[in-house]
Amino acid sequence: MPIIPAICRRDRSQLRRRTTWNIINNRARGTTRYFDTIEPTLPSLRSEDLHIRWLGHATVLMRHRSVTLITDPLFRTRLFHLRRHGGTISRGTPDNSMPLVILISHLHHDHLDFISLRKLNPDAVVVVPVGAGTYLKRRIPQDVIELGVGEDIRFHHIRIKGVRAEHGGRRWPSVSAPAQGYIIEAGQTVYFAGDTGLFPAMESLHSCGIDIAFLPVCGHSPHLGKHHMNPIEAAQALEYIGARIAVPIHWGTYRPLGYSNHDFLRTPPYEFASHAALRASNTHVHILNPGDDLLIAGSLPSAA
Ligand SMILES: [Zn+2]
Numbered sequence: 001m002p003i004i005p006a007i008c009r010r011d012r013s014q015l016r017r018r019t020t021w022n023i024i025n026n027r028a029r030g031t032t033r034y035f036d037t038i039e040p041t042l043p044s045l046r047s048e049d050l051h052i053r054w055l056g057h058a059t060v061l062m063r064h065r066s067v068t069l070i071t072d073p074l075f076r077t078r079l080f081h082l083r084r085h086g087g088t089i090s091r092g093t094p095d096n097s098m099p100l101v102i103l104i105s106h107l108h109h110d111h112l113d114f115i116s117l118r119k120l121n122p123d124a125v126v127v128v129p130v131g132a133g134t135y136l137k138r139r140i141p142q143d144v145i146e147l148g149v150g151e152d153i154r155f156h157h158i159r160i161k162g163v164r165a166e167h168g169g170r171r172w173p174s175v176s177a178p179a180q181g182y183i184i185e186a187g188q189t190v191y192f193a194g195d196t197g198l199f200p201a202m203e204s205l206h207s208c209g210i211d212i213a214f215l216p217v218c219g220h221s222p223h224l225g226k227h228h229m230n231p232i233e234a235a236q237a238l239e240y241i242g243a244r245i246a247v248p249i250h251w252g253t254y255r256p257l258g259y260s261n262h263d264f265l266r267t268p269p270y271e272f273a274s275h276a277a278l279r280a281s282n283t284h285v286h287i288l289n290p291g292d293d294l295l296i297a298g299s300l301p302s303a304a
């Protein structure tokens with residue numbers, strides 16, 4: 001049975017957003033940083049609801065019961081040669097009184113950004129791949145926990161497991177730790193792939209019973225480097241893992257400075273959806289734009 005889209009309530013009227021430009025002058029360092037801040041009014045949740053907000057690139061905010069979780073927080077309008085596309089950036093946690101867990105998939109600058117991390121709740125817990133802990137502990141105020149592939153931890157009622165990714169783990173100039181994805185059990189079973197290339201052993205995730213998969217389908221330029229997925233490969237990955245809902249991420253958020261062809265900022269999720277319809281017809285592809293919400297109300301129906 002296909003997923004019934006009505007199950008996924010996306011009620012924007014409940015999710016009023018107040019967007020303000022917040023310019024932070026860092027005079028001491030002689031630089032100016034720009035953050036476009038969304039101060040969201042979030043819906044109240046029932047205990048079985050999972051609220052998701054895609055904040056762009058690989059930054060996904062999830063709320064379930066009393067816990068907020070965020071992946072690879074990146075709230076920058078500028079990052080080296082990259083510029084934010086569309087000018088909308090969301091500041092991570094909407095309510096610092098809530099327990100927060102932050103998942104870092106790997107050390108690349110578009111996934112591990114210390115400036116963004118320092119804007120988040122200092123009482124949060126940051127989960128990182130094995131080998132990255134020492135590097136982070138000296139640079140951020142939060143507690144840091146290393147989690148390896150195949151290992152899992154509990155954070156309140158949420159279970160988090162490290163899973164394999166095929167991606168480089170080196171950060172310029174000399175730090176390195178393996179990249180990984182995460183399985184998050186928070187009412188639904190969620191797969192966050194981080195950055196990864198396609199690899200056949202992804203089929204092992206099929207047995208996890210994934211409800212929602214966040215899959216990278218592009219990047220911050222039309223020229224994908226090694227160990228990334230294009231929309232066709234992401235659709236193949238979806239066939240391997242068999243999720244009920246797929247949300248394409250890692251697209252439409254950043255572009256190289258001066259790059260004038262913006263097709264790659266618009267088309268990848270739709271290419272992904274058309275290929276997914278052929279390869280994984282039982283999966284409902286839900287395309288979000290940065291800042292959009294998805295509310296999973298209750299349990300999802302069984303896949304055919
Ligand atoms: Zn990467």
Ligand SMILES: [Zn+2]
Nearest residue numbers: 108110111195
């Ligand atoms: Zn990336």
